[in-house]
Amino acid sequence: MEGYDLIGDVHGCGATLAALLEKLGYHQRGGVYRHPRRKVIFLGDLIDRGPRIRLAVNIARRMVEEGEAQIVMGNHEYNALAYCHRLGDHGWLRPHTPRHNRIIMNTLEQYRDHPGEWDDVLAWFMQIPLFLDLGELRVVHACWDQPLIDALRHECPDACLDRAMLEASVDSDTLAFRALDRLTRGSHLPLPEGIEIHSGDGFTRKTFRTHFWARDPQFYGDVIFQPDNLPDDLELRPLSDAERQRLSYYGPEKPPLFIGHYWCEGIPALPAPNIACLDYSAVKYGRLVAYRWSGEQRLDANHFVWVSVPREEQARPQPWEIDFD
Template sequence: MTAVSDQESNGSAFAGYDLIGDVHGCGDSLVELIEKLGYSKRNGSYEYSNQRQPRQLVFLGDILDRGPKIRESIHIIREMVDRGSAQIVMGNHEYNALGYTTLAPEGSGKDYLREHNANHTRLIQETLDQFANHPQDWRDTLAWLYEWPLFLEFEAFRVIHACWDQPLIDQFKQHRPDGTIDKDFLIASEDFRVFEGRFMSRATRGASLLLPDNLSMTGKDGYTRRTFRVKFWVENPACYGDVQFQPDPLDQALAERRLSDMEKTYIPYYPHNQRPLFIGHYWQTGTPKPLVDNIACLDYSAVKNGRLMAYRMNNEQTLRADNFVWVRGQETLVL
C-alpha cells in the first residue's frame, strides 16, 4: 500500500468509489456487503466485477476489536489494499492497538503508552484473543497499521475516521506528507498538550466539550462521562444545543447554555461548500441519510446487531440518501 493522502492525481482511475464504515470484526457481514456492492473474488482477492467501469473500496477504519472475525476481516481488507482494489484510513481502535502494544519511554511512569487498565484491556481483548495463536500475524498487522494514512483526499471527496479539522490537517501534512504516523509520532501523541496529541485525538476521536461546573452524565450505555461529542458542521453555533451530538441528549438547561468564545474557537467547522466528507466512529441509528448535504457518517453499529454501512460515491457533490447500501451486522462479543 502506498499511503498517500492526496489522491487527486489518480482519482480518474476509477469510475466510482464504495465507502464502508466501521467493520469491527464483522467478517461475515463484510463479505456479504462487498459482494452486494458488486465485488467478486479473483485470484484470492476481491475486486470490482465490471472491469470496464472499475470501482474502489475505501474503508473508514475501526476494523479491529469487538466482533467475532477480526483477523479474517483484516486479511480480506489487506488483500484488497495490496491488490489496489481498496484503500483505508486509521480509526481510533487501530490507534489504540498501537498504543496498547508499544512500550512507554523510560521514566514515563507506565509500562505501555496506553495503560493496561481494565477498560482499555476490555476493548482490545477480543482482538488479542483472536490473534493469540498467530503471534507473527499480529506483529505483521501492527506493522501494517503504520501504513494506514489518517485521511484521504480525492478529487471529489474526503475521508477521515472522526473529524476533519483543516488547520490541524495542514499542519500534519507539513510533518507527515504521506499521511501516516511512525513510532515517534505515536509516542509524542500520548500528550494531548502537544500537536501530535491534539491531531490524533481530533482525527480519530472527534471533538468533545467538557460539561460545565464539574457536571457528569450517565448515558444509555451505562458509562458516566464529563464530556459530550460535538458537531463540526454547524456554522456560528450559539449554545450547547446547537452542537450537541453524542452520546445522549443534554437536558434543556444545558442545551440552552451559551457557548463561550473559547469553546467556539475550539470547535472546528467543515463548511457546506467543501467537497463531501465521509466519516465513521459515531454509531448512527435509524434511516440512513447524510448528516448534512456534504457529510455522511457510515458507522451504523454493525457490531451491535445494527448495519454494516456503505455509500456508493459517484462524484456527486450533494450526498444522497438512496446511495447508502447496507447489510445486517453481527452481535458483538465484547461491548
C-alpha cells in the same frame, strides 16, 4: 473506474463485511474482493468488539495491498498501536487500565493463537494514513480540521505515523497528540461539573461528542452528535466563546467528506449536503453501511447501501469465507 464505495466502522463484523461487499457487487478472485469498475475506501475501526476481527482485518488488508481499496486510520487502530508499544522504560504508551483492557480485549483474544500475525497487523496499521484528500472527495475517521491537517502535511506528507510521532502522540502539548485526537476521535466538550453520561456501552463519560458543520452554533444541542442524549435540559445550555473556539468547522462549499466514528442509529441519512457519516453501529446489531460515490458533489441519501446485523445467530449473513489459516 466509476467511483468509490466508502464503508463505515466494521468493528470485527467480518462476515457482515463480506456480505456487504457481495451486495455491492464485489467478488473474490485470488482471495481478494474485487469489482470490475469500483474500489473501496474503509473509514477505519476494523478491530475491537466484534466476533470476526481477524476476518475483517484480512479482507480489508488484502484489498488495500492489491490496490482494490484504500483506508484511513480509526481511533481503535491508533489505540491498539499505543496499547502495544512501550515508551522506553516508562511503560505502555496507552496504559493498561481496566477501561483500556476492556476495549481491546476481544481483539487480543482473537489474535492470541496468532501472535506473529498480530505483530504483522500492527506494522500494517503504521502504514495507514490519518486522512485522504482525493481532490473531489475527502475521507477521515472522525473530524476534518483543515489547520491541523495542513500542519500535519508539513511534518509528514504521507499522513502516516512513524515511531517518533506515535510516541509523541501521548503528550498533549504536541502536534501529534492534537492531530490524532481530533482526526480520529473528533471534538468533545466537557459536561458541567458533577454531571456524567452513563452510555449504552457501559462506559461513564464526562464529555460529549460534537460535530463540525454548524456555521454559528449557539447551544449544546446545535453541536451534539452521539446516540446518548444530554441529561436534563443541557441541550439548551448556551455555548461559551471558549467552547465555540474548541470546535472545528467544515463549510457547505467544501468537497464531499466521509466520516465514521459516531455510532449513528436508524436509517442512514445525511447530516449535511456534503457530509456522510457511515458508522451505524454494526457491532451493536445496527447496520454496516456503505455510500456509493460516483463523482457527485452534492451527496444523495439514495446512494447508501447497507446490511443489517440481526441479533439471532442463525439469521446473520454467512457468506463463503476466505480460509486464512
